[in-house]
Amino acid sequence: MAKFTVAEASDILGITKEAIYNRIRRGTLKSVTEAGVKHVVLEEEAKSSSAKFSQPKTIPQDDLYVELLKEQVGEFKALVKKLEEDKERLIAEKEALLVHSKEEVERIYKERDKQLKAILSLATRPLLEKTLPAKNETIDADFEELTPYEKELVGEPVPEEWINLGVSMQKKGISEKKQKKINTALVQKVGFCEDVREENGTLFIRRGKKLKELLGKS
Structure with a gap:
C-alpha cells in the first residue's frame, strides 16, 4: 500500500478531488490523516497506474454532482411556481382595482350630474x-x-x-x-x-x- 495526497490520488485515479472526498465518505477509499493533512491509501497496483498523469483527465458523472443538480432543479421549480402564483395574484388585484376605480368614477359622475344640470339651467335660462x-x-x-x-x-x-x-x-x-x-x-x-x-x-x-x-x- 502507498499513501498519496488528495491531489495526487486525483491524478492517479483520473477523478476530481470532490469525487475522492466523496468516496472516502462512502468508505470505498481508505484514508489517513497525518499532521493535519489527509492522505489517500492506494493499493500498489493503483500506484502503477500513475502513467495516467500524462493522460487527459475525465470527470465522471459523480453522484454528488447529480444530487446537487437535482436540488437546484427543485429550487428552480419552486421559484417558478412562486412567480406564477405572484403573477396570478397581481392580475387579480389589478382587475379588482379597475372594477373599484370604475365604480368610483361612476359614483362621482352621478353626484356631479345634478350640479351640472343646475349650472347649465342657470347658464341657459333667459333673463x-x-x-x-x-x-x-x-x-x-x-x-x-x-x-x-x-x-x-x-x-x-x-x-x-x-x-x-x-x-x-x-x-x-x-x-x-x-x-x-x-x-x-x-x-x-x-x-x-x-x-x-x-x-x-x-x-x-x-x-x-x-x-x-x-x-x-x-
Whole structure:
C-alpha cells in the first residue's frame, strides 16, 4: 500500500478531488490523516497506474454532482411556481382595482350630474326681467305656470319655507359681481345641502338661513 495526497490520488485515479472526498465518505477509499493533512491509501497496483498523469483527465458523472443538480432543479421549480402564483395574484388585484376605480368614477359622475344640470339651467335660462310682464299687465290665460322665482317677481305669494336667492340678494343691494360668485358657490351645494334647492334654474334658500352660514356649510 502507498499513501498519496488528495491531489495526487486525483491524478492517479483520473477523478476530481470532490469525487475522492466523496468516496472516502462512502468508505470505498481508505484514508489517513497525518499532521493535519489527509492522505489517500492506494493499493500498489493503483500506484502503477500513475502513467495516467500524462493522460487527459475525465470527470465522471459523480453522484454528488447529480444530487446537487437535482436540488437546484427543485429550487428552480419552486421559484417558478412562486412567480406564477405572484403573477396570478397581481392580475387579480389589478382587475379588482379597475372594477373599484370604475365604480368610483361612476359614483362621482352621478353626484356631479345634478350640479351640472343646475349650472347649465342657470347658464341657459333667459333673463326673467326682460321676459316677464309688468305687474299691472294682464297675464294671458294660456301662459304656462310660473316658477316660484317668477311668482315673486310679479308679486304672487311663494312658499314661506323658501326664499328666492336672486330676489333676496337684489333686495339686500348685493352687487351683480358678488351675486354671480354666491350663485356659483351655492349651485355646487345643490343635492348636498338641505338648505339649498334649485327649481327650473332658480336657486332657493331656506328661510332664516344666512348666506355666510350657507357658504361655509358643506
